[in-house]
Amino acid sequence: xxxxxxxxxxxxxxxxxxxxxxxxxxxxxxxxxxxxxxxxxxxxxxxxxxxxxxxxxxxxxxxxxxxxxxxxxxxxxxxxxxxxxxxxxxxxxxxxxxxx
Numbered sequence: 001x002x003x004x005x006x007x008x009x010x011x012x013x014x015x016x017x018x019x020x021x022x023x024x025x026x027x028x029x030x031x032x033x034x035x036x037x038x039x040x041x042x043x044x045x046x047x048x049x050x051x052x053x054x055x056x057x058x059x060x061x062x063x064x065x066x067x068x069x070x071x072x073x074x075x076x077x078x079x080x081x082x083x084x085x086x087x088x089x090x091x092x093x094x095x096x097x098x099x100x
Contacts, residue, residue, distance in 0.1 A: 029085040032096075037078040042098035046071025049094040067097035075100045 046067040050060030064079050077099040085091040 027087060029083055029091075032080050032082045035079040035081055035095075036076075040077045042077045043100050044071040044073050045096060045098045046073055047094050047096050049092055051093075052091040054089050062093050062095045064095050064097050067095045068099070071097065071099075073097055073099035 046069070048062050048066035048070060050058065050062040052058040064076070068076060076097055080096040082094045082096060083092070
């Protein structure tokens with residue numbers, strides 16, 4: 001029983017699935033960071049994401065270029081990054097591009 005608890009805590013404490021930017025938490029992370037803004041209003045919004053599971057498998061494209069293409073944005077007005085992780089086992093990082 002004690003061995004199982006120690007193993008669980010070790011896996012939880014040394015998990016590798018993080019978003020890598022902004023404040024990180026062991027249990028739960030959900031925040032948005034402003035990367036760039038020119039202060040102008042936007043008509044379109046595009047998003048692209050990358051994911052990680054247990055730090056063992058990662059996939060996706062969270063580039064600003066992909067976000068821009070997804071919304072047919074020609075002039076970028078702002079770029080934000082949204083991070084989400086849960087118990088260090090699942091992480092998601094999204095780039096949000098707004099523009100015209």
